[in-house]
Amino acid sequence: xxxxxxxxxxIHSCLSPCSDWDMSPKKIIEKSREQQLDLIAICDHxxxxxxxxxxxxxxxxxxxxxxxxxxxxxxxVHLVTLFKEIEDAxxxxxFIYAHLPGKNQPExxxxxxxxxQNDRVLGENDRLLIGATQLSLKDIVSRAHLFGxxxxxxxxxxxxxxxxxxxxxxxxxxxxxAVEVSFRVPLNKASxxxxxxxxxxxxxxxxxxxxxxxxxxxxxFILAAPTLEEIRMAxxxxxxxxxxxxxx
Amino acid sequence: xxxxxxxxxFDLSIAAGGKGLDRKVVDGYCGDLLSExxxxxxxxxxxxxxxxxxxxxxxxxxxxxxxxxxxxxxxxDEETIQKAEQEGIPILLWPKSSYSLAGLIFSVGIGNxxxx
Numbered sequence: 001x002x003x004x005x006x007x008x009x010x011i012h013s014c015l016s017p018c019s020d021w022d023m024s025p026k027k028i029i030e031k032s033r034e035q036q037l038d039l040i041a042i043c044d045h046x047x048x049x050x051x052x053x054x055x056x057x058x059x060x061x062x063x064x065x066x067x068x069x070x071x072x073x074x075x076x077v078h079l080v081t082l083f084k085e086i087e088d089a090x091x092x093x094x095f096i097y098a099h100l101p102g103k104n105q106p107e108x109x110x111x112x113x114x115x116x117q118n119d120r121v122l123g124e125n126d127r128l129l130i131g132a133t134q135l136s137l138k139d140i141v142s143r144a145h146l147f148g149x150x151x152x153x154x155x156x157x158x159x160x161x162x163x164x165x166x167x168x169x170x171x172x173x174x175x176x177x178a179v180e181v182s183f184r185v186p187l188n189k190a191s192x193x194x195x196x197x198x199x200x201x202x203x204x205x206x207x208x209x210x211x212x213x214x215x216x217x218x219x220x221f222i223l224a225a226p227t228l229e230e231i232r233m234a235x236x237x238x239x240x241x242x243x244x245x246x247x248x
Numbered sequence: 249x250x251x252x253x254x255x256x257x258f259d260l261s262i263a264a265g266g267k268g269l270d271r272k273v274v275d276g277y278c279g280d281l282l283s284e285x286x287x288x289x290x291x292x293x294x295x296x297x298x299x300x301x302x303x304x305x306x307x308x309x310x311x312x313x314x315x316x317x318x319x320x321x322x323x324x325d326e327e328t329i330q331k332a333e334q335e336g337i338p339i340l341l342w343p344k345s346s347y348s349l350a351g352l353i354f355s356v357g358i359g360n361x362x363x364x
Binding site: 075076136159164165166167168171 | 280281282283285299301302303307325327
């Protein structure tokens with residue numbers, strides 16, 4: 001049976017350097033419940049090390065969690081990649097780590113906390129997660145697809161780190177599954193307010209780095225279940241699955 | 249001044265678009281945020297950027313630029329080279345920073361503070 005699912009498909013955890021300490025596994029799930037989200041995706045910068053624990057906590061509290069990563073290309077464009085299984089996200093992570101130079105400086109960029117399900121600090125990731133990979137947009141999209149994932153171009157309405165900001169327009173040959181607009185643009189106005197997104201499927205998400213921002217923007221989908229395959233069908237408007245709105 | 253003069257003076261290497269070397273250079277521009285370059289770069293400029301994505305060729309055609317110079321030792325993508333060949337837009341390479349080459353180009357009389 002098809003029904004409505006309220007989804008925030010772009011949330012950072014405390015592993016992202018620019019993100020708050022409060023973005024810990026338990027708190028992210030609790031806040032998502034409070035916001036009545038059915039489905040979230042954890043998308044830290046160039047890493048998926050906190051995903052497994054948040055996925056388990058979500059399962060415990062009845063929130064579906066998709067494994068994801070927000071990857072920075074060498075053009076300095078951010079892409080949200082979402083996967084079906086944690087193993088797929090970790091394969092992508094391995095590929096990303098092999099092409100991500102530099103070491104983090106916590107005092108400059110922020111701490112990168114790997115947490116457990118009780119919100120305890122397991123350690124710190126010392127890679128330069130805030131940096132850009134040496135991979136082109138095309139490399140990232142094709143590899144994410146190879147691992148069964150989908151690629152959504154992050155916050156295309158923003159001037160920084162967005163596809164349209166960095167490259168001026170969306171390249172015709174880039175095999176994106178969707179584009180994302182930030183909370184600043186209502187989803188139903190995106191195609192008229194953001195020049196250049198053409199007829200790409202469009203979603204919105206909070207891109208939350210702070211607890212209070214979870215659910216600040218969301219996308220409502222008609223799906224049979226809160227899974228990646230269903231989201232993929234909704235983006236293609238297949239078999240009754242679809243994107244309906246983002247605001248009441 | 250022609251694009252070929254810049255190549256010769258500053259020992260730039262030619263990555264693509266050799267058939268456009270006689271294009272006239274009347275100004276210069278630096279920028280890596282293509283949305284900004286698309287709105288502001290002057291016609292006939294030599295554009296200095298670190299971006300190597302094929303979108304740079306579209307931006308150069310749109311703004312009627314003389315040439316693209318990829319700086320900082322960065323390299324154009326394969327598709328970028330093909331596009332530049334098709335469009336006849338020279339892509340030149342400079343191993344050091346945009347700042348250093350911009351200074352050199354300015355010193356030979358390209359660009360004018362009064363029009364900035």
